[in-house]
Each structure stands twice: as structure tokens, then as C-alpha cells.
Amino acid sequence: MHDTVEIESVGIPMVFVASSVFVDAAEAQARALGADPASVFVPHPIQDRTDDEMRALADAAIDEIVAAITEG
Numbered sequence: 001m002h003d004t005v006e007i008e009s010v011g012i013p014m015v016f017v018a019s020s021v022f023v024d025a026a027e028a029q030a031r032a033l034g035a036d037p038a039s040v041f042v043p044h045p046i047q048d049r050t051d052d053e054m055r056a057l058a059d060a061a062i063d064e065i066v067a068a069i070t071e072g
Contacts, residue, residue: 001029004037015068017061019044038068 004016016037018026021044030037042057049057 001026001033001035001037005030005033005035008035008037013069014038015040015065017042017065019046021045040064040068 001016004014008014014037016026016039018039018041020041023041026039026041030039040061042061046054046057
């Protein structure tokens with residue numbers, strides 16, 4: 001979250017991507033930083049997924065990520 005906010009502060013569009021278990025924590029951190037970054041949450045967990053499963057998660061999220069960067 002800090003990196004997203006920092007990079008956006010210099011005019012580079014960013015999207016914060018995390019797994020769904022981190023929704024509440026991300027929202028709290030964004031509030032603490034005084035920011036409202038575009039965020040996309042993918043299904044949790046991440047760490048035990050195969051490469052193919054990770055590619056499927058990325059494929060499923062890419063349209064939302066692109067929209068958040070281009071429409072935000």
C-alpha cells in the first residue's frame with residue numbers, strides 16, 4: 001500500500017493488488033495514509049497456488065486491473 005501511494009504521488013497510475021483476506025487491512029492502511037488507491041482483490045490464498053492457478057487468477061483479474069488504472 002505504501003508503494004502504491006508513494007508512486008501515485010508522483011503522477012504514476014497504480015493499482016493495489018492483493019488477495020481477498022487483506023481487504024480490511026488494505027482499507028485501514030489506506031485511511032491511515034489519507035489515500036484512496038484503486039484496489040483489486042483476488043481470491044485467497046495465493047501462496048500454495050501452482051503457476052497455472054496463478055496465471056488463471058491473473059487472467060481473471062486483468063480486465064479489472066486495467067480498468068482501475070485507465071478509468072481511475
